Amino acid sequence: MTDDAYLFLLDDASVRLGVSPAAVGDLACMETTAVRAWLEAQGSTPTAPELRLLPPEETGALPEGAERLPVPLSDEELSRVRQQSGPEVLARVEQELLSYRDCADGRDGLIGRALAAGVPPHRIVELTGEDPATVTAAAAG
Incomplete structure (x- = not known):
């Protein structure tokens, strides 16, 4: 190769x-x-x-x-x-993954801003679907 x-x-x-x-x-x-x-x-x-x-x-x-x-x-x-x-189906799924990556980029910063603005951690979990440990880690980071 x-x-x-x-x-x-x-x-x-x-x-x-x-x-x-x-x-x-x-x-x-x-x-x-x-x-x-x-x-x-x-x-x-x-x-x-x-x-x-x-x-x-x-x-x-x-x-x-x-x-x-x-x-x-x-x-x-x-x-x-x-x-x-x-294949077209593979291309569609790969495009979705790229979109996800683009949306997830800066995730920790967004969670940090939400916490700083006063959004409670449990509400961030509800809105994002992120694991509570992820929200806690983003708050610490």
């Missing part, structure tokens, strides 16, 4: 492997000189249907002989690639 994702070209654009970079949204690697030069050398474009992208854990599926280029992706970009390349 490699740490790089791979851009590659399929001989048959109807093959369902990887994800189109255009479907993932803006990717910093697509603006690099290396990627632009590679696409030009291949006679391809960033929106070509045969241009695909695979996350690092799936590079073993690259067709033998396929034109390929390793590309670095940020954690956020890699997350989007994984969401787009997985």
Whole structure:
């Protein structure tokens, strides 16, 4: 396994492997000189249907002989690639997990502000669904 994702070209654009970079949204690697030069050398474009992208854990599926280029992706970009390349139900659940993470970020600070404002700990437990020990720990932290 490699740490790089791979851009590659399929001989048959109807093959369902990887994800189109255009479907993932803006990717910093697509603006690099290396990627632009590679696409030009291949006679391809960033929106070509045969241009695909695979996350690092799936590079073993690259067709033998396929034109390929390793590309670095940020954690956020890699997350989007994984969401787009997985089954739709998996992508939905992963999006829910990301939403949860975004909502939970700053949880302790919010609990602390609620306590400072006078919201009783038992009410915070009722409103958030958090464990009472979590509320107590946030109050101490």
